[in-house]
Amino acid sequence: MKAPIVDELMGQISAEQIIFQDLYIDLVLRINQILAEKQIGRKELAELLGKKPSEISKWLNSEHNFTLKSIAKLTAAFDEPLIEISSRKISKKTNHLAPRLYKQKLNQTRNFAEPKTI
Amino acid sequence: MSNFEIVEWYTDGRQCKVYTIHVLTKQDNEASLFFGKYGSTLSPLHNQALQLLQFIVKSICNKHGAIDDFFDRHENLVNALPPLPKKQPIEIAILGSAFPLRLYCIRVNEQIVILFNGGEKTSNTAQDSKDLSLKFYEAQSFAIKIQDALRSFIIELDGTKRNLRHYQIGNKMIL
Structure with a gap:
């Protein structure tokens, strides 16, 4: 409430x-x-x-x-990690990007998911 | 003082539930009146009101609960939010020192807070602040009645210690 x-x-x-x-x-x-x-x-x-x-x-x-x-x-x-970039992949079902952009993202290690909190 | 009812205000938090009071002669409850006034886009303290609301909802209700660090600004029988400026927890440091608003409340336990009203602090003391002094004295009166009701078990905690209720009527808590 x-x-x-x-x-x-x-x-x-x-x-x-x-x-x-x-x-x-x-x-x-x-x-x-x-x-x-x-x-x-x-x-x-x-x-x-x-x-x-x-x-x-x-x-x-x-x-x-x-x-x-x-x-x-x-x-x-x-000599300690402070932030890490999330390795969460964007699945086809939840993808909101245009197909062209999505194809470019296949096999890339980068993605646009928010960084993991520490 | 007019009769008032203790009503739920924000109960979606994982760590803490917020009640407020609704004076029966008024159109709205005290916490909504406070945020309605200072959170208005026309208010010069609009941003500060949003910061304070974010602090209550995120840090108190969902992250830490009503911990001691957040309730150290004691003003007679009530507490005032935000807490005293200090470096830790960091959520308090972000609010900054010289925060202009004061929102009065009492903390029942780490899972329950009851918000009253408040205002802008423009003097060294609440009593001397034009906008705040009446709310300060009203908050004291509310606190006396609520604490008396808790002591005499007219208002009590349920088995989970996360909800308030009237010993006879249940959810309707009129004092």
Whole structure:
């Protein structure tokens, strides 16, 4: 059961915003998990990445827009995976793409499924 | 104070169920009135209202439940959402400090929250905030009646501890 206003307002939040927030939260949680497991402080992480500690704090405390490059840097610094691209294949039945595009996708390892959350 | 009914507001969450109250002399329930006002596209706090709603629905109702970290903004007998600004959990950090809205509520347990109304905080204290002070005092009155009803088992939890009910009438909880 949902009050009508819940659906009405949640419908105004764009899918992009919801996905971005989910990905951001999962990524920061994963980073914090690795920092705790490897007993790396934020100051040490800053040194590993050649950044100031204040920059690292901004990354992990607010809506910093992680680039693929910064994710790659973190992955290399941790030597731990942070994100993985889903290998889920698009089946013929659920395919919503034009047949031409679908044929091009056969035998490709890339697909458009959302990345796995960590 | 007018009689009110405790009604379901969002019960689809995996971790927590949200009730609110409907003052019998009003057209709508308190939580819907709050989000109807501040969530309106005409409201300057429209985005913040959506953020707060997303926090309630996703983080509280579906992901974590009504955990202590989310209910640490104590205002006499009630709590105010959002929680106090802090770095963890990350959902709180995303809301940011100086969040302008306050939504009053009480937490029955980690699976049940009852929302009241709220407003914009424009002063150091709720009592001094023009938009908020009346809602603050109303929330205290609602909380007193609800807590009395829970203590005297007029309102009780069912066996799952996930639902409220009136000890005699069942789903109709009028206080």
